[in-house]
Amino acid sequence: MAVDYILYGSEHSLFTGKARAYLRYKHLNWEERLATREVYLNTIVPNIGAPIIPVLETAAGEYVQDTTDIIDFLEARHPQGTVYPEQPVQRLVALLLELYGDEWLVIPAMHYRWSVLDQQHDFIMSEFGKLSDPTASYEEQIALGAKTSRAFSGMVPALGITAETIPGIEAAYLALLDQLDSHFSRFDFLLGSRPSIGDYGLIGPLYAHLGRDPVPKALMEARAPHVAAWVARMNNPQPLAGEYLADDVIPETLLPVLATVCRDQFPDVLDAIEQNSQWLDANPGGSIPRFLGMHRFTFGAATGERIVSSYAQWLFQRAWRHYQSLAGADRAAADALLENVGGLAAMNVELRHWVQRRPGQLELVQGQMPRQGA
Numbered sequence: 001m002a003v004d005y006i007l008y009g010s011e012h013s014l015f016t017g018k019a020r021a022y023l024r025y026k027h028l029n030w031e032e033r034l035a036t037r038e039v040y041l042n043t044i045v046p047n048i049g050a051p052i053i054p055v056l057e058t059a060a061g062e063y064v065q066d067t068t069d070i071i072d073f074l075e076a077r078h079p080q081g082t083v084y085p086e087q088p089v090q091r092l093v094a095l096l097l098e099l100y101g102d103e104w105l106v107i108p109a110m111h112y113r114w115s116v117l118d119q120q121h122d123f124i125m126s127e128f129g130k131l132s133d134p135t136a137s138y139e140e141q142i143a144l145g146a147k148t149s150r151a152f153s154g155m156v157p158a159l160g161i162t163a164e165t166i167p168g169i170e171a172a173y174l175a176l177l178d179q180l181d182s183h184f185s186r187f188d189f190l191l192g193s194r195p196s197i198g199d200y201g202l203i204g205p206l207y208a209h210l211g212r213d214p215v216p217k218a219l220m221e222a223r224a225p226h227v228a229a230w231v232a233r234m235n236n237p238q239p240l241a242g243e244y245l246a247d248d249v250i251p252e253t254l255l256p257v258l259a260t261v262c263r264d265q266f267p268d269v270l271d272a273i274e275q276n277s278q279w280l281d282a283n284p285g286g287s288i289p290r291f292l293g294m295h296r297f298t299f300g301a302a303t304g305e306r307i308v309s310s311y312a313q314w315l316f317q318r319a320w321r322h323y324q325s326l327a328g329a330d331r332a333a334a335d336a337l338l339e340n341v342g343g344l345a346a347m348n349v350e351l352r353h354w355v356q357r358r359p360g361q362l363e364l365v366q367g368q369m370p371r372q373g374a
């Protein structure tokens, strides 16, 4: 292998965008390859156990899936220019915004891809078709994409995107664009001049869907040019450059975004954690299904029903564990921020069961909470 790492994915894939932006910032010796049907069959499914992207392959023949695991795997090997802030409150904010980008902004991302399909049909379908057959003609790719994209477009109602919730989802997304535009008019990245794991959480939905599909891209460029500029910066970063703000400062411009995480996303995640616990109580030693039925959710002014995503606990745990490790002045500073944005009770929730990933499957299993400092 001429490079140290290969990233299998695609340009229109939300999570590939997260890993790609990170790899560019870290300035590693890597290349991206399209996850074609052959790659899924011969590389991804045999090594990961499921048809999912992105996947990282190393020169030594190791395979890593899940963008968070990919980033952590690479951070351990290439610590220079880490994307995890050392300062404790900034690290907490970065972890929470990763959770928000990965698990919550997928709602507006999927809405603006699939609910306005009539205005961007050929683009979307050809992107999917290209994966199945990169050598087919544009027309053939559109026809192919119409078939292969069904698994994704079929997720839309399960994500809670319906005629009733769409107005609220759109209004809340526009409010987010305004908040982020104000933030990025002052700062290059979320926490200063260096991207953090929080930026990588947000870039997934804000690039592949909301910053690239024709309809939401035009919306972003017109309404939030500083967000569009941040997307461009994330995709074309100055490798390993930049600093986080001094004195563990959290910019005021992020407070409304954090308040949304606490108000809208936390209840959803806490319920998923409760349902995971109940499932593990009833099925000790089992693999938790990725989706545990449906529950009520709130997105801005919209309320509806969406799937319970068991995986959300895994990402939440990272922030929770970091917060729980803080003591003294650090804990007081984190508490002051959490109190301010409405997240104090959620970060103090008791986790009855720790969950972990297991190689070869996407379903989580019960794990041991790592010792502090491990």
Ligand SMILES: N[C@@H](CCC(=O)N[C@@H](CS)C(=O)NCC(=O)O)C(=O)O
Binding pocket: 013, 014, 015, 016, 051, 052, 053, 054, 065, 066, 067, 068
């Ligand atoms: N948590 C995973 C999510 C990856 C993911 O959802 N990838 C999408 C494409 S962007 C996919 O292949 N989904 C298929 C599936 O979830 O079964 C990660 O961070 O890598």
